[in-house]
Amino acid sequence: MTTSQTIAAEWWRGSVIYQVYPRSFQDTTGDGVGDLKGVTERLAHIASLGADAIWLSPFFTSPMADMGYDVSNYCDVDPMFGTLADFDAMLNEAHRLGLKVIIDQVISHTSDQHPWFRESRFSRDNAKADWYVWAEPKKDGTAPNNWLAVFGGPAWEWDGVRRQYYMHNFLGSQPDLNFHNPEVQAALLEAMRFWLDRGVDGFRLDTVNYYFHDAKLRDNPPHVPDPEATGFDAPESNPYGMQAHLHDKTQPENIAFLQRVRALLDLYPDRTSIGEVGDGDRSLKTVADYTSGGDKLHMCYTFDLLGPDFTAQHIRRCVENFQKAVTDGWVCWAFSNHDVERHVSRFIAAPEERDPVAKLAITLLATLCGSICLYQGEELGLPEAELAFQDLRDPYGIRFWPAFKGRDGCRTPMPWQAGAPHAEFSVGTPWLPVPEEHARLAVDAQEALAGSVLNHYRRTLAFRKAHPVLRDGDMTFVKSHKDILAFTREKDGESLLFVFNLTRKPAAFSLPKDMADCEAVSLPGFAPALDGGVAKLGPLDAFCGRLM
Template sequence: MNVAPSVQPTRDDANTDWWRGAVIYQIYPRSFQDSNGDGIGDLLGIAQRLPHVASLGVDAVWISPFFTSPMHDFGYDVSDYCDVDPMFGSLADFDILISTAHRLGLRVFIDLVLSHTSIEHPWFKLSRTSRDNAKADWYVWADPKPDGTPPNNWLSIFGGSAWQWDGTRMQYYMHNFLTEQPDLNFHSMEVQEALLNIARFWLGRGVDGFRLDTINFYVHDKELRDNPPLPPEERNPITAPAVNPYTWQNHLYDKTQPENLEFLKKLRVLMNEYNAAAVGEVGEDQRGLEVLGEYTGGDDKIHMSYAFELLSDKMPTAPYIAEVFEKVEAVAARGWACWAFSNHDVPRHLTRWKLTEAGARLFNTLMMCLRGSCCLYQGEELALPEAEIAYEDLQDPYGKKFWPAFKGRDGCRTPMVWEPSNQNGGFSAGMPWLPVSHEHLNRAVSTQEQDPAAILHHYRRAIAFRHAHTALMMGDQSRMEAVGDVLTFTRSDGEETIFCAFNLSGDPGLLEMPEGTWRQIGIELGSAGPAPDGRLHLGPWQPALLLKAAD
């Protein structure tokens, strides 16, 4: 594989704030690289391709679940937290991955799914046998109403009731997701200690941090109170598609409970022992940024979290982004966000927002200038669009349930394309678990490496630009302003002040120069500079990046 020359990241193990401003690259193991020809990506495949990731200049990788699992939800249903599913390899393979990443200067986050397990987990198998066994209260069990119906009106994100009847215990168990994913009972201190021990196991094995799946779903209301309805005008279908009535409730009681913070504080104490960090996923339609602020404010809870404001279908116009950041300042000023435009659960943003490649370049530059940390999703650096998946090739149970109004998540999970010489894109010598998109093949890594104008090189330049300016990594951010389609703000840290402007449209934009003396920077990113008339003339999808001259 041809890898363009690049300054690889370096690790400063003494820096406890290494995660602030970090750029994290998400890897979906099933679809990154298959090393043994079975059509499914694996850990040794990831290790093989890490030089590409390091060449981007990112600080860390986040690896989606690879634990032992029956794969009802592709690894997010764990049956053994402390082992690797054979389809992905072994613990020895994981050790190779860790050592390879660290040698390349990359830190490693792994995806911890703590809110629920698989029905195949030994804990659940024992829990469901009776009401008085050693793990009887490790899951959320409840008696039916007198008429036999579920205990309350809570709904599953994957559709239908959040309760499943079990004829052995003659009770319902709670599942926020698939029926095969029973929720753990975080009101049990034994459960909390068991989960902390799992985190300790992986920290001891060399991981540098965790991505915490559905971080606000851990604790439920002990009284099992009904969620109130949400008026239609207040529904905000971000965490679930609009065709799912999950969005019709105000989820006051089935998640985001105050007791959650106490567990997060315990986890933070443990992570501090290893100088590790965590990024949480906040699944919340109404209060996402508020929860982000609650969970990351101060230094005793989670380091950073992401909400769904920039992962939604809503096109992020200049006024919308300014509104989001105004809300961040109001409810999460002491917290730390981790921004993402794409991941394994949402359609790729190139398609979701109907972006041209020029738009994709600008949004990448914008992300690298925002206060917070950043997550990039595999293939994003190639400007991959959402893949079209035929119904007969569909794997995602979510898509099968709501097809065709919602086609599921397979379109963003298709295999990475490394070279265009065969229909599998260099991903596998066998039949891939999902078909490789033909539209993706001409955007393969090897093709873009040979093209100096390819977006892959833009991603490298944008990440390097971020790392070259401490104001962008960790500095303060001014209030955002939307001047028509142009978004403006400044970043500063005492050493430097950078004025940032982004024309988020296909039409030209015009700005007055900010007060003071400024020097054009970011020329390699297409940055505009002052025109002869003393103003900033922005072309379609063009940024302007200016460094303030020292007094």
């Protein structure tokens, strides 16, 4: 392939992916829940940011016990979101605007309402009896082992018909599929083929390291924290983090299945895959295993940057750990998604820091080596919504309230118009309330403000596109004070230096002697002084220079 053909085929490398949470993006029916027609109506906003692709959270048929992450039909659209025709129209409009479309694949488990599970639980000898993880109780009637569910309690649910336990890593109504059964793998690959034939550009694979379990059902040992690790499995209020999850996920058999997924994707031009890896201390090793060799996943993301730490030391440790662990794979970085508290709330110490932190965060994210994922509303600098217990819909938050408030605070509806009822998300009552603070930050309120967070996102992503070195150039850290993050990006003769002051006080960075011939480059939203080889930065400031 020519260079241009390679870049087109590897459009995902260094891409900007915008996550759409459909039930909270735009409602067109007045039922208070976003839908696919609403996504289509708002695609122009995403394109205006400079995104390359959208990642669409689940819209499949589901009883919605876990907001669509409990699928009961992999090959249809839930009526709540519309129809297959609505999906096709959305896909066509996205492609017309130059946006790729990545859809979620939630295949580690199904809903207990899926026909496969209904048949499986009916008896021990039916055609799908072994499609899920069933196990005998211990002699005293208790669960087969000590495995825990992410959403609380044991990872086992008793079924009175089969008189066995079935495994569930999340809700009891989300039984785990048995990937040791080749028929299960084949059925899931056919479901993926259905969407590839329809024209989707790739898959985001939910909980990609949860597919296989230890066939011997061995107990997990206690977790011994690694002080150098940056990943995490669960909030401290959840005992799930007290185990080292050696046997209930991240099994070696998963490698061969991911190779089958890649082989399927390779039958279709220019497709991609991105895996969600939640593996605590082992996350980066798992990413290395799943993205190396060019025959498994194209890229993965972890939870390493989805915690509360927004410091130079933490970010450098995360990136360096990735560089050491993953020598020929690819990463997708993000500060926010639908599962964690919005990052401006995690990172700020006072409300007045919201805009400066939001702007610095996207500038930093856009200059890291890797693809990046944005979560809807972060381009407005939306903080985490404070919700009353009676407003919660997330079973995870309801289970662990008040120690952990769940994920609803980052899932509230997108605010489009400041003065409209429910910020123009819906003419009906939204499934989650729209906070007044969010309405004031609506898209229309920020459009005309040159210095708004929204317009800063647009300028920053344009800067990223204008410098091809930021797509896939090498990244090397430069020695600096612990409060300063400094690195270069280099490719094809272009070399850019980036310096970030993540503190709340002025800082100075003395350029190394071999960087004396440095020319300041205009970095959107920032104007630090370069004086005699010293970059003088204000609080929450950034500098860019071209190395000659």
